[in-house]
Amino acid sequence: MTGVAVTGVGMHPFGRFDGVSTTDMGVAAVRAALREAGVGKGGFQAAFCGTAYGGVATGHKVLSRLGMTGMPIVDVEAGCASGSAALMLAAAAIRAGQYDTVVVFGTEKMPKGIIRSSFFEPWQEEAGLASTPAFFGLRAQRLCQTSGITKDHLARVVVKNRRHGAANPDAMYQKETTVEEVLASRVVCEPLHLFMMCSPNEGAAALVLRRTDLVTSPSSPAPVTLAAAVLRSHIPGSVLSESTPLSGLVHDDAPAPTTLSATAAYEEAGLGPADLHVVECQDTDAARELGSCEELGLCEPGGSAALLSSGATHLGGRLPVNPSGGLLSKGEPLGASALGQVVELVRQLRGECGPRQVEGARVALSHTVGRGANAGVVILTR
Amino acid sequence: MRVMVREGLFTDPDPDTDPAPALLGSRCTNCGNVLFPRVDACTYCATEDPEPVDLSGPGTLWAWTAVTAPPPGYRGEVPFGVGVVELPEGVRVIGRLTESDPAALATGQPMELRIVTLHRDDDGNDVVTYAFGPPSASAPS
Ligand SMILES: [Zn+2]
Numbered sequence: 001m002t003g004v005a006v007t008g009v010g011m012h013p014f015g016r017f018d019g020v021s022t023t024d025m026g027v028a029a030v031r032a033a034l035r036e037a038g039v040g041k042g043g044f045q046a047a048f049c050g051t052a053y054g055g056v057a058t059g060h061k062v063l064s065r066l067g068m069t070g071m072p073i074v075d076v077e078a079g080c081a082s083g084s085a086a087l088m089l090a091a092a093a094i095r096a097g098q099y100d101t102v103v104v105f106g107t108e109k110m111p112k113g114i115i116r117s118s119f120f121e122p123w124q125e126e127a128g129l130a131s132t133p134a135f136f137g138l139r140a141q142r143l144c145q146t147s148g149i150t151k152d153h154l155a156r157v158v159v160k161n162r163r164h165g166a167a168n169p170d171a172m173y174q175k176e177t178t179v180e181e182v183l184a185s186r187v188v189c190e191p192l193h194l195f196m197m198c199s200p201n202e203g204a205a206a207l208v209l210r211r212t213d214l215v216t217s218p219s220s221p222a223p224v225t226l227a228a229a230v231l232r233s234h235i236p237g238s239v240l241s242e243s244t245p246l247s248g249l250v251h252d253d254a255p256a257p258t259t260l261s262a263t264a265a266y267e268e269a270g271l272g273p274a275d276l277h278v279v280e281c282q283d284t285d286a287a288r289e290l291g292s293c294e295e296l297g298l299c300e301p302g303g304s305a306a307l308l309s310s311g312a313t314h315l316g317g318r319l320p321v322n323p324s325g326g327l328l329s330k331g332e333p334l335g336a337s338a339l340g341q342v343v344e345l346v347r348q349l350r351g352e353c354g355p356r357q358v359e360g361a362r363v364a365l366s367h368t369v370g371r372g373a374n375a376g377v378v379i380l381t382r
Numbered sequence: 383m384r385v386m387v388r389e390g391l392f393t394d395p396d397p398d399t400d401p402a403p404a405l406l407g408s409r410c411t412n413c414g415n416v417l418f419p420r421v422d423a424c425t426y427c428a429t430e431d432p433e434p435v436d437l438s439g440p441g442t443l444w445a446w447t448a449v450t451a452p453p454p455g456y457r458g459e460v461p462f463g464v465g466v467v468e469l470p471e472g473v474r475v476i477g478r479l480t481e482s483d484p485a486a487l488a489t490g491q492p493m494e495l496r497i498v499t500l501h502r503d504d505d506g507n508d509v510v511t512y513a514f515g516p517p518s519a520s521a522p523s
Contacts, residue, residue: 126455126509128449129464129478131449134449138466187450189448
């Protein structure tokens with residue numbers, strides 16, 4: 001089967017940018033990725049754009065501004081995993097021989113203030129049951145109970161990621177914090193404090209994918225191989241699943257969507273968790289990172305607190321998790337967040353990350369999960 | 383006047399005549415799993431036409447938190463509790479809690495189904511929904 005290489009990446013930093021539109025940010029990211037890949041007008045045959053709040057034909061508006069249209073442009077929405085979904089479609093089309101070169105990007109300006117999600121029924125909103133932080137809090141409380149996690153562990157996840165993020169010029173927060181500062185921030189939904197939750201924000205990320213056998217070697221920068229790009233939805237059963245049902249079973253036998261996605265991605269790549277050198281995972285809240293580590297098989301079920309305490313997931317540790325600073329430092333622009341992780345990992349595999357570089361990284365995994373449920377797992381190698 | 387936040391989710395009996403409210407659920411005739419709210423087809427095995435079942439509790443508390451800022455579309459007071467209660471029919475249900483202080487609750491404690499007022503709407507009606515709370519014997523009389 002045809003392999004898929006990432007030959008160019010580009011980012012618009014994540015943050016809040018008044019006066020900069022969703023299109024503006026997408027243009028910046030796509031232009032940077034095309035330049036890196038040495039691809040111009042007519043050099044790609046399809047484009048996939050991840051966005052949740054961008055509105056009608058977001059991808060078309062970006063490519064129109066660049067003067068590059070005529071090919072199929074497909075907007076993809078899959079909540080937090082919108083970028084993973086776009087990447088999965090693009091990679092599959094190249095593998096199937098449909099296209100040689102494809103542009104994949106995500107761009108987003110999250111609404112300010114309390115974000116209304118069309119996912120919930122009006123009565124759920126009226127009853128107060130459309131509170132995303134409440135679901136995060138309930139999941140965090142269960143994970144604390146089943147995995148022996150304390151508020152101190154949760155604060156240490158934030159301190160770790162903010163330390164990493166301090167070295168990332170594309171992050172929203174580039175300032176370190178302390179356990180004391182995290183625990184002094186107000187409680188949003190027990191056990192989660194404000195600093196333990198990521199900020200919805202704005203940003204864009206883009207990739208150029210190309211059939212491996214068409215990549216001219218030696219090329220600069222070195223191509224990275226897309227070994228797997230998998231998207232899965234949920235199997236019902238868990239009342240606290242990201243599918244956000246109102247009821248569930250009294251046992252927890254249904255595998256999490258993240259586990260379904262990771263299992264398929266490991267199989268597709270012919271690799272396992274022990275082969276990974278660096279991970280970017282969903283850390284919409286501090287407990288989510290620990291739960292993600294367990295669901296991705298980075299440790300045994302219940303072992304995430306010990307994994308964190310061992311230092312393994314810190315920069316310099318055995319398996320750094322979220323060297324970019326994660327969503328806790330970068331913020332979360334839904335349609336761009338998954339591809340932002342992939343851009344970071346491509347740069348890690350190329351050795352371009354300076355003070356936050358994971359030395360010698362050759363195998364990387366990105367993970368996003370959110371409403372739907374949608375869970376995306378991407379594995380990259382060099 | 384009292385109006386339900388949505389018809390078909392729960393019963394709102396007159397406390398003087400019929401004291402126990404119930405959630406309106408479904409039980410699959412194939413796999414036996416219980417679902418809330420009512421469904422046309424089983425979420426677990428896709429079998430059509432599950433049988434209606436009333437879920438009245440009491441249950442036990444499985445997870446809880448409190449919402450401290452008004453979520454989108456919500457017009458009532460904050461803080462308020464949200465939690466998951468395990469009902470004896472073999473189902474976990476998400477709902478509001480009558481207790482908004484997380485420190486006052488404990489895993490496994492008994493929880494009864496209640497119908498509570500959310501807010502008064504523009505027509506002067508009290509909008510009610512289902513909630514779970516500690517048994518009324520321990521509540522202030
Ligand atoms: Zn069934």
